[in-house]
Amino acid sequence: MRGPLPKAKFDWIFARVPAADGRGRHREPGRGVLLSLREIDPCKEMWHLRGGTVRVGERAVNAVKRVAHADSA
Numbered sequence: 001m002r003g004p005l006p007k008a009k010f011d012w013i014f015a016r017v018p019a020a021d022g023r024g025r026h027r028e029p030g031r032g033v034l035l036s037l038r039e040i041d042p043c044k045e046m047w048h049l050r051g052g053t054v055r056v057g058e059r060a061v062n063a064v065k066r067v068a069h070a071d072s073a
Contacts (some may be wrong), residue, residue, distance in 0.1 A: 034047060036048065050067055050068060052067035
C-alpha cells in the first residue's frame, strides 16, 4: 500500500493496538530540557517534547531512550 491509510482504516487499527506513552524528558545539568522542532503537521515548526509509543514487550525506560535518540519525531 502506498501513501497514508484512509482515516477509517487507521482508526480501526489504532483502536486495537495496545499503547502506552513513551514520552520522557532529557535533561542535562546546567543545559536545560531537550526540545525538538516539529517538521510535520500538526504544529509544524513549533517546539515540542518528543514522544513515541512503547513497543509490545519493551521496557518503558528503553522506549524513552529509543525515542530520544531517533532521527525524527
